[in-house]
Amino acid sequence: xxxxxxxxxxxxxxxxxxxxxxxxxxxxxxxxxxxxxxxxxxxxxxxxxxxxxxxxxxxxxxxxxxxxxxxxxxxxxxxxxxxxxxxxxxxxxxxxxxxxxxxxxxxxxxxxxxxxxxxxxxxxxxxxxxxxxxxxxxxxxxxxxxxxxxxxxxxxxxxxxxxxxxxxxxxxxxxxxxxxxxxxxxxxxxxxxxxxxxxxxxxxxxxxxxxxx
Amino acid sequence: xxxxxxxxxxxxxxxxxxxxxxxxxxxxxxxxxxxxxxxxxxxxxxxxxxxxxxxxxxxxxxxxxxxxxxxxxxxxxxxxxxxxxxxxxxxxxxxxxxxxxxxxxxxxxxxxxxxxxxxxxxxxxxxxxxxxxxxxxxxxxxxxxxxxxxxxxxxxxxxxxxxxxxxxxxxxxxxxxxxxxxxxxxxxxxxxxxxxxxxxxxxxxxxxxxxxxxxxxxxxxxxxxxxxxxxxxxxxxxxxxxxxxxxxxxxxxxxxxxxxxxxxxxxxxxxxxxxxxxxxxxxxxxxxxxxxxxxxxxxxxxxxxxxxxxxxxxxxxxxxxxxxxxxxxxxxxxxxxxxxxxxxxxxxxxxxxxxxxxxxxxxxxxxxxxxxxxxxxxxxxxxxxxxxxxxxxxxxxxxxxxxxxxxxxxxxxxxxxxxxxxxxxxxxxxxxxxxxxxxxxxx
Numbered sequence: 001x002x003x004x005x006x007x008x009x010x011x012x013x014x015x016x017x018x019x020x021x022x023x024x025x026x027x028x029x030x031x032x033x034x035x036x037x038x039x040x041x042x043x044x045x046x047x048x049x050x051x052x053x054x055x056x057x058x059x060x061x062x063x064x065x066x067x068x069x070x071x072x073x074x075x076x077x078x079x080x081x082x083x084x085x086x087x088x089x090x091x092x093x094x095x096x097x098x099x100x101x102x103x104x105x106x107x108x109x110x111x112x113x114x115x116x117x118x119x120x121x122x123x124x125x126x127x128x129x130x131x132x133x134x135x136x137x138x139x140x141x142x143x144x145x146x147x148x149x150x151x152x153x154x155x156x157x158x159x160x161x162x163x164x165x166x167x168x169x170x171x172x173x174x175x176x177x178x179x180x181x182x183x184x185x186x187x188x189x190x191x192x193x194x195x196x197x198x199x200x201x202x203x204x205x206x207x208x209x210x211x212x213x
Numbered sequence: 214x215x216x217x218x219x220x221x222x223x224x225x226x227x228x229x230x231x232x233x234x235x236x237x238x239x240x241x242x243x244x245x246x247x248x249x250x251x252x253x254x255x256x257x258x259x260x261x262x263x264x265x266x267x268x269x270x271x272x273x274x275x276x277x278x279x280x281x282x283x284x285x286x287x288x289x290x291x292x293x294x295x296x297x298x299x300x301x302x303x304x305x306x307x308x309x310x311x312x313x314x315x316x317x318x319x320x321x322x323x324x325x326x327x328x329x330x331x332x333x334x335x336x337x338x339x340x341x342x343x344x345x346x347x348x349x350x351x352x353x354x355x356x357x358x359x360x361x362x363x364x365x366x367x368x369x370x371x372x373x374x375x376x377x378x379x380x381x382x383x384x385x386x387x388x389x390x391x392x393x394x395x396x397x398x399x400x401x402x403x404x405x406x407x408x409x410x411x412x413x414x415x416x417x418x419x420x421x422x423x424x425x426x427x428x429x430x431x432x433x434x435x436x437x438x439x440x441x442x443x444x445x446x447x448x449x450x451x452x453x454x455x456x457x458x459x460x461x462x463x464x465x466x467x468x469x470x471x472x473x474x475x476x477x478x479x480x481x482x483x484x485x486x487x488x489x490x491x492x493x494x495x496x497x498x499x500x501x502x503x504x505x506x507x508x509x510x511x512x513x514x515x516x517x518x519x520x521x522x523x524x525x526x527x528x529x530x531x532x533x534x535x536x537x538x539x540x541x542x543x544x545x546x547x548x549x550x551x552x553x554x555x556x557x558x559x560x561x562x563x564x565x566x567x568x569x570x571x572x573x574x575x576x577x578x579x580x581x582x583x584x585x586x587x588x589x590x591x592x593x594x595x596x597x598x599x600x601x602x603x604x605x606x607x608x609x610x611x612x613x614x615x616x617x618x619x620x621x622x623x624x625x626x627x628x629x630x631x632x633x634x635x636x637x638x639x640x641x642x643x644x645x646x647x648x649x650x651x652x653x654x655x656x
Contacts, residue, residue: 071327071329072329073313073329073337077314080312081312081313081314084312084314084315085314085317085318088314088315088317088318088321089318089321092318092321092322173366173369174369175322175365177365177366177369178365178366178369180315180318180365180366181365181366183315184311184312184315184365188312
């Protein structure tokens, strides 16, 4: 059996198992027996079931970004538009895996996802990407440079991402239109906050008065 | 146009906005009366303008159905003084747009492709705002297109928006709760229809086809294969909006001709199709260089039921109020008078309605009518003031008049208003004349 095929097969089978049974297989051994492969073959790709779920999220993330960066408009989007596009297409793709994603999200307890190994890889990728976009935005002067606070931005965007995932999980509107609205509004809000605004001017003015008293 | 930074989203936020406006309007009154107290002068007009300004500012931040309700109220005859109407006429032009990525997302959802996959060119910024959507311009081959995209969640928010609007708007415009409910039920139905672009496409195509023979009218061609529930693609029509057109100082002949085109268009729809483009406000018409008139936006179409249609125009007959029995009969049938009314009320209300009807029907009673006549419109506004301040009207708990008339009244009111702005002299000989001659066709 070809190597790539086997990896894909494991992922597909695991997803199906989870969807049908609502929980992880009893053991890797049982899982492999059902699939008629050696346990060793399983461990070549994954250390446990969580890793398969982790793979799901990072794959979704990567393919989403790859697709977006292929579109004509991507390179001249502002940071705000990049985040918006990212979320819109991310959730659009997620739609076709909704049952599976919901199962994982439920297990993860998204409100307090500390130590959720399923989302760890995704989190790292997402935060790195956010940092890139934020740096780009600062260079183009779309986002205000606020020395120490800058390091917090990627964390804040990750929290926003989790919030949106949770919102989507609970969304019952037709076509998940409410999630679209949530994305539009929350991204706009966060960018209104990190763009140069009254806060920066106020701070600047305060500093000036303090120095020139 | 600057993109919208924030949309007042949750109900409490939006209601908050309304309450703030209420307070501001209150403050305007306070200012007005204290000025009156000090100087002994009062300027009613100024006060109304200030109120309109504040209310309008609040509503334009709301978007969606609340904005729609404001527009409706501004159009419905007899509800609003001139100042409000002027201000609300602008509403169509200025709701702020949504982000481009959301537009792309909407395309992905319905066509599994982005706008640039479908069109050769597509404007990133929206060029105009409709109350529940926005318009982008696109090119595909030879075609120059307007693509209307609806905001997400509009259909969902309509009934909650209307519930929220009810008490506050009722108070602001001095409309009783009973009248509000009566009104909003019908409005909700039409608004829901308006969110379905498939329906708009179908109706637009139908009316355009039926009216294709009327000289001087231009309709956009619709493209079903490029449209979906929340996307509507049609030809891009060039042309000026009414206010821009008026700035070019068209001569009287041109005004009359153009006014006549619009009048004939409505006459044909109402009397031949019995289906009417019930949104005749200036934003939906384009005045073109070659002297033709472009008609866009078939979101709001009112279908006139047979019974209602006959009664409505029977009661518009000249001098109907002199045929006492027949007149009262019709008033009861149309629910302007209610079975529960006391004889006093019947007398009082039938007098009021006789006055209103003879005034509103006036353009029909002669071969020609000059809509430039300011005194005529002042009389209408004055009448609505009298009606609103009438003690018995205020006391009456039930709403009066048939539900179906709300949109037909709105249509006529919008039409009169536009012709007034155009200052056009119209030959009002219409299909309705035949109806006036008919001998009581419904009994």
